[in-house]
């Protein structure tokens with residue numbers, strides 16, 4: 099199973115990425131974690147990107163794409179499944195990631211979109227700030243990261259919809275419920291991807307499922 103995740107900050111990419119990786123026994127490649135690790139080890143790359151991370155800015159595409167190239171090349175040698183978390187963040191990264199996948203014969207089977215509204219995301223990120231003290235979980239950096247998500251990252255979702263690999267999940271609910279729904283959807287997709295060519299697939303939107311089964315939504319506007 100080859101999955102990439104498109105989600106705003108605070109939607110649970112890291113948590114759900116780890117759930118997927120454990121379930122399918124595949125590596126979890128999180129660009130944010132790789133970058134924070136460089137910052138913590140004070141490598142040359144870490145020193146170059148620290149200010150971007152602290153302010154909630156995207157680091158230059160070339161840096162992230164080199165990481166993706168390196169990580170996917172390593173994965174190609176060990177079975178080829180992966181969960182990419184944190185990349186792509188803009189259209190140029192989406193196209194480049196697709197190209198890297200094509201060259202290695204391992205483009206993503208599923209683009210998993212976690213959907214949540216900004217008020218809930220801000221609440222979660224500020225709660226996380228108190229626990230983890232991430233340098234980019236300040237109110238100002240959070241606002242900026244959300245703005246960048248809407249401007250640059252979210253538009254990619256439609257592109258994956260057109261490619262027929264999009265699965266959208268409502269991430270407003272507790273993490274264990276979201277995780278169960280993701281795994282159920284991916285299990286269905288994993289048998290499907292081997293038999294149905296990409297151009298014959300349709301985007302899957304699971305965000306109405308909870309309501310359809312009488313579940314209360316935490317979004318007061320719905």
Ligand code: AMP
Nearest residue numbers: 129130150151155156157162184185187
């Ligand atoms: P994350 O852990 O995914 O929230 O990422 C934390 C920070 O790492 C982001 O705010 C960016 O500064 C940087 N970052 C992670 N992934 C990317 C990416 N694909 N492109 C640019 N910057 C990234």
